Amino acid sequence: MIDFKNELQNYPMIDLDKLSQANPNIPDNIKNSIVLYNKALEDFRAKSEDIAIIELKKAISLNPDFHEAMNLLGIFYMYIGENDKAAEVFQKVVDAEKNSVMAMRYLKEIDSGYDPVGNKQEKDKKSRKKKERNRGAAQLSNQVTVKSSASFSFKKLIKIWEYKPMDTARLFLGFVIGALLVFLLSYNYYFREENNEQLEQLTEENNTLIGEKNEIQKKYDELNEKYQGLNDTFEEVKKQVDYYLNASKLLQIEKYASQNQYREAADLLLLLKNTAFTGVEKEKFDKLSQDVMPKAAQEEYNKGRELYNRKNYQEAVERFERSRSYSDNWRYAVNNLYYLGVCYQELNNTTKALEIFEEVVNKYPNTSYAGYSRERINYIRGSQQ
Numbered sequence: 001m002i003d004f005k006n007e008l009q010n011y012p013m014i015d016l017d018k019l020s021q022a023n024p025n026i027p028d029n030i031k032n033s034i035v036l037y038n039k040a041l042e043d044f045r046a047k048s049e050d051i052a053i054i055e056l057k058k059a060i061s062l063n064p065d066f067h068e069a070m071n072l073l074g075i076f077y078m079y080i081g082e083n084d085k086a087a088e089v090f091q092k093v094v095d096a097e098k099n100s101v102m103a104m105r106y107l108k109e110i111d112s113g114y115d116p117v118g119n120k121q122e123k124d125k126k127s128r129k130k131k132e133r134n135r136g137a138a139q140l141s142n143q144v145t146v147k148s149s150a151s152f153s154f155k156k157l158i159k160i161w162e163y164k165p166m167d168t169a170r171l172f173l174g175f176v177i178g179a180l181l182v183f184l185l186s187y188n189y190y191f192r193e194e195n196n197e198q199l200e201q202l203t204e205e206n207n208t209l210i211g212e213k214n215e216i217q218k219k220y221d222e223l224n225e226k227y228q229g230l231n232d233t234f235e236e237v238k239k240q241v242d243y244y245l246n247a248s249k250l251l252q253i254e255k256y257a258s259q260n261q262y263r264e265a266a267d268l269l270l271l272l273k274n275t276a277f278t279g280v281e282k283e284k285f286d287k288l289s290q291d292v293m294p295k296a297a298q299e300e301y302n303k304g305r306e307l308y309n310r311k312n313y314q315e316a317v318e319r320f321e322r323s324r325s326y327s328d329n330w331r332y333a334v335n336n337l338y339y340l341g342v343c344y345q346e347l348n349n350t351t352k353a354l355e356i357f358e359e360v361v362n363k364y365p366n367t368s369y370a371g372y373s374r375e376r377i378n379y380i381r382g383s384q385q
Contacts, residue, residue: 296326340356
């Protein structure tokens with residue numbers, strides 16, 4: 001017994017890009033039908049069998065010779081238990097292809113007694129009956145025409161000259177109208193019923209598709225509304241969780257501060273600076289910032305000065321920069337900034353050194369370090385001329 005779910009899961013997609021490279025002039029309707037075919041497989045894997053069936057019907061309408069899509073549609077029908085529809089689709093493939101092994105295999109699965117040869121003979125038999133019926137209609141029309149002609153011929157020999165010109169015209173016109181009526185009646189009899197059945201079938205299928213589409217759209221709208229509501233709830237819960245996680249980090253900062261680990265505490269405070277604390281948490285954050293940041297800045301400045309005195313300018317820069325990031329409003333902030341500029345100058349980074357010295361002059365104009373900075377600015381610019 002065929003596992004149709006497994007068949008669908010392993011059904012291969014068509015590589016449209018590779019196909020287009022090999023055949024650049026593929027018509028748009030063929031390309032679009034392949035896109036719909038691949039989309040149907042994606043819809044099945046997303047557990048949307050009803051949408052997949054609609055996509056395949058569209059693909060086949062764009063490309064009626066797309067037998068691979070027809071086989072796939074038949075498998076979908078079997079998967080959802082609509083074997084009659086599946087058999088109808090597979091039979092179309094068998095009728096269209098001389099070697100339709102796959103469709104025959106699926107038909108045998110639906111009806112173990114299925115006989116491809118017998119079915120073809122039955123179809124040929126029906127086709128012959130239809131041809132005979134049409135041929136009979138033609139013969140009937142011919143007989144009517146012949147009889148009319150014959151009657152007209154004999155009467156013509158005997159009576160025609162007895163009629164006045166007006167009566168002769170009326171007789172001829174009546175003959176023509178009678179022949180036309182016979183033809184129209186035979187045409188309507190043999191063809192109208194079949195055309196009406198096809199039209200009714202197409203109308204019914206169209207109404208069914210419209211109903212399915214509207215139902216799917218309704219379900220989609222309902223699910224989308226639920227999704228939006230759940231997503232809004234999720235975002236709100238996520239914000240609350242993030243807030244309380246950040247609030248819990250304030251306890252860790254307090255612990256670092258009590259152990260004189262000011263750098264670790266300051267780094268955590270920097271990570272939390274964009275958190276919109278409120279109430280008690282805001283008070284605690286502000287107090288820790290006021291206590292910890294100046295101490296962390298002082299600690300990094302002291303280590304930077306030690307490295308500066310040993311002429312280890314690169315590592316000193318890292319310490320001075322970190323001190324600057326912790327706070328620029330503490331007792332030795334101007335000292336830290338000035339020595340940072342000197343280290344950049346010693347490292348021949350004159351662009352950065354000028355930037356730092358100018359900042360010292362602008363922010364601390366009334367200090368001795370502002371005067372030292374002006375002298376270094378003049379020296380650097382003079383050496384560049």
